[in-house]
Amino acid sequence: MTSKPIQRDIIVSEVGPRDGLQSIKRTMATDAKIAWIAALAAAGLPEIEVGSFVSPRLLPQMADIADVVAVAMKLPDVQILALVPNLKGATTAFAAGARRLTMPVSASRLHSQSNINMSPEQAVTQVADVCRLRDGLKGDGRARHVEVGISTAFGCTMEGTVSEDYVIELARLVARAGADVVNLSDTTGMGNPAQVKRLFARLQRELGERAGGAHFHNTRGQGLANVVAALDVGVTTFDSSQAGLGGCPYAPGATGNIVTEDLVFLLEAMGLRTGVDIETLIAARSIIAAALPGEALYGHVSDAGLPKGFVSAASQRLS
């Protein structure tokens, strides 16, 4: 007897264990990370970005990434992603058993330098190197996948406005370098719905099937508004973080990624199937609360509860 495949209209890609945990000062214990990731997978999230392969000197929060990946890769029905900034990280990640990597390439020169200590052009070269590494490993018959996220695609805290032409140019370059998918990231929460429609439409025209999803931060409260705009132009993958974990170290009170619970509610209420069970998802917040007592947890649906009479998208289709 095989279980029925879950029907999904939209892929919600949880990035809390990576983007959330790297943005706070404290380090979540490895056991708690693993319990949290397992709970997220059990709630039906189809993708989880579990951490970064970076120097533990720079990001001690991610020092246990190889152990986390090893356990996470055994979870059923979920794609596990890890972030790598360069070839060195990718080599370690593949050796640890990771099969889906995501690489940041920033469209802002100042952000690129301060985030990964490379120019955008150097970051593109790293993508090419990592894609060659991926291709060289093909012999073992296991599919491996390299995504790129164009950071600061909608604006940069340091540079201000970022050229849309340059964002698209970078997307073209990394696709040519072999990236399987290219996502656009509003790293700084500066994007607006008009810009989101314009830039994703261009990305799709340029990259076709390699045009990827949206990574929005909620710094200025615009995250779900930008999701609606992205849905309008056919984007089907969205990053988000449980409880909006992370915040922004430079803006007190400003939240981090868009909140997974609120995003899943938005999509399911619209009749778009995510495969996620919201109540199981909300229950997983308690793992963060226990592991990181006092850490700010964001989100509205967890406070207000599901509306009376709420019907999930999958049930809407059945009825």
Add this chain to the structure above:
Amino acid sequence: MTSKPIQRDIIVSEVGPRDGLQSIKRTMATDAKIAWIAALAAAGLPEIEVGSFVSPRLLPQMADIADVVAVAMKLPDVQILALVPNLKGATTAFAAGARRLTMPVSASRLHSQSNINMSPEQAVTQVADVCRLRDGLKGDGRARHVEVGISTAFGCTMEGTVSEDYVIELARLVARAGADVVNLSDTTGMGNPAQVKRLFARLQRELGERAGGAHFHNTRGQGLANVVAALDVGVTTFDSSQAGLGGCPYAPGATGNIVTEDLVFLLEAMGLRTGVDIETLIAARSIIAAALPGEALYGHVSDAGLPKGFVSAASQRLS
């Protein structure tokens, strides 16, 4: 020399002094209310709903409404609205000098009863009475205006799902009764973008020029997402509350109306002119903070600040 008229693509209608203040326990002092309303007008808000003409026994927060209206009506370049639930309230409101009234008619029988102690049909009768009163006063040559907001149009905390057919039927009835404009209110923060597009499109087909704006609550964090959907179908008036004042007494942590600051940022970033100066608007939060110390103030843009390189819609047009 006359001052240039302000160009606006979208009307942001501030409801904090009414919807916000009636939802919190404490009463803001009359002087503070007047200072706050003046500051909101000075920030360029074109419409302000300044309070309700209701029994001070039921809503002591609104006991000074006649005084507030008298002062507010002297402010230049701003439309002043007051809420009235019935003919008695309207009579007092017109006598106090109010010229634009807004009346709630709920599409949920249980909500209607608990909110204004009338059935929806009785509320429609009150609208007809108030419109007759308005018409009877025409002799003095002053324009008077009656709006209706269909409450719980997107769902009810008590009844759950609300019939869309009934919402549209009520809208038709109050328009026939003489309402100048009919708005739709997501009183309970249960709406989603797909529903918003569907319901406003129907309202516009049925009512033509009398189809009005959107009143969204942010209870489940979906407020600005719903704004984007409403913009897509041509809605041009949005209610909001400075600092999202009010919250929801039944849902701890759940915010109230959508936040004016975040709404204005959304619209201006999209290139839609509101006529509002965001920085002046954000500065007005200090009046609430001083008058109601400790009250929860919501909003993201006030925490994160405007992005580097931010250009307002009016300036986008000029450049």
